[in-house]
Amino acid sequence: MFISGCDSGFGKLSALQLSRKGCTVLAGCYTQSGKQNLLSEKLPNLIPFDLDITNQDSINNAVKLTKKYCKEYPLWALINNAGIGSLGLIDLVPVDTFRTVLEVNFFGHVSITQQLIPLLKKSKGRIINTASIMGRGIASPGVCAYIVSKRALEAFNDCLRIELRPWEVRVSVIEPGYMNTDIIGSAAKNFEELKRNIPKEKFEEYGEEYFKDIEKILENLPRSRMLGNPQKVSDAYVHAVLAIHPKQRYLVGNDAWLVYSWLALLPSWLADFITLKIQPQSLPAILRKKK
Numbered sequence: 001m002f003i004s005g006c007d008s009g010f011g012k013l014s015a016l017q018l019s020r021k022g023c024t025v026l027a028g029c030y031t032q033s034g035k036q037n038l039l040s041e042k043l044p045n046l047i048p049f050d051l052d053i054t055n056q057d058s059i060n061n062a063v064k065l066t067k068k069y070c071k072e073y074p075l076w077a078l079i080n081n082a083g084i085g086s087l088g089l090i091d092l093v094p095v096d097t098f099r100t101v102l103e104v105n106f107f108g109h110v111s112i113t114q115q116l117i118p119l120l121k122k123s124k125g126r127i128i129n130t131a132s133i134m135g136r137g138i139a140s141p142g143v144c145a146y147i148v149s150k151r152a153l154e155a156f157n158d159c160l161r162i163e164l165r166p167w168e169v170r171v172s173v174i175e176p177g178y179m180n181t182d183i184i185g186s187a188a189k190n191f192e193e194l195k196r197n198i199p200k201e202k203f204e205e206y207g208e209e210y211f212k213d214i215e216k217i218l219e220n221l222p223r224s225r226m227l228g229n230p231q232k233v234s235d236a237y238v239h240a241v242l243a244i245h246p247k248q249r250y251l252v253g254n255d256a257w258l259v260y261s262w263l264a265l266l267p268s269w270l271a272d273f274i275t276l277k278i279q280p281q282s283l284p285a286i287l288r289k290k291k
Helices: 009-020 032-039 056-069 095-123 144-163 182-197 200-206 208-223 230-242 254-263 268-278 285-290
Strands: 025-029 046-050 077-080 126-130 170-176 249-252
Touching (some): 009 025, 009 032, 025 032, 046 056, 056 095, 077 095, 095 144, 126 230, 144 170, 170 230, 182 208, 200 208, 208 285, 230 249, 249 254
Parallel strands (some): 025 046, 077 126, 126 170
């Protein structure tokens, strides 16, 4: 099977878990440190390789490697796991940030999937896409680029599920809530970079206090009880890959089940009201002055 984004988090956990269950796992890694970390496990059926899903040459090389290993045994599953986070209001985030997030969280997966579909048709195998419960139609302040990418992946997953049904290829989507993974730290670094590059007039419009409030939230988030255990996401991957009857959707995390799943079903005005109660926004400096 083929898994992208195995440097850390869900990808690394699932690559190890599936290989220990006897599966041959092609584990795509973006960094050399991530690749070496998996190699150090010395699992004979775990094959880490270089993969940058924003680079078509890298994707093509990964597909060639997959075809090489699948000459004798069919490709049973593709897990589209790689992803990045992003923080910042639409008013402050450059459009290039949207492009970068979509390249990693959406377009890269589309490209890999298209090239591996022929192998999965032969095996009548599985495709597992890692979206987010936030991709279900929920609005949340400051994470628009991320939500847009995950909503796009949700739509791609739904279309893929219908189109591949005649070929008996099963398609599942994993919808985690907030999880305690490295993506939180990378999003915090992303926000620091955003803050440094904000034009002076925009920084003054929002004010130092506004940005400090966000930094406090980011600082406390890793210790939040709201964060779920990433092992549960890995367990969902394993079930989607190995179960006789995999689910079409896997909601993972208490917040996904108890808050966000039903929030997406409410009228927009009510969902917005509840969202802002759960995640209150600081008032920009210019609006505080007017009050």
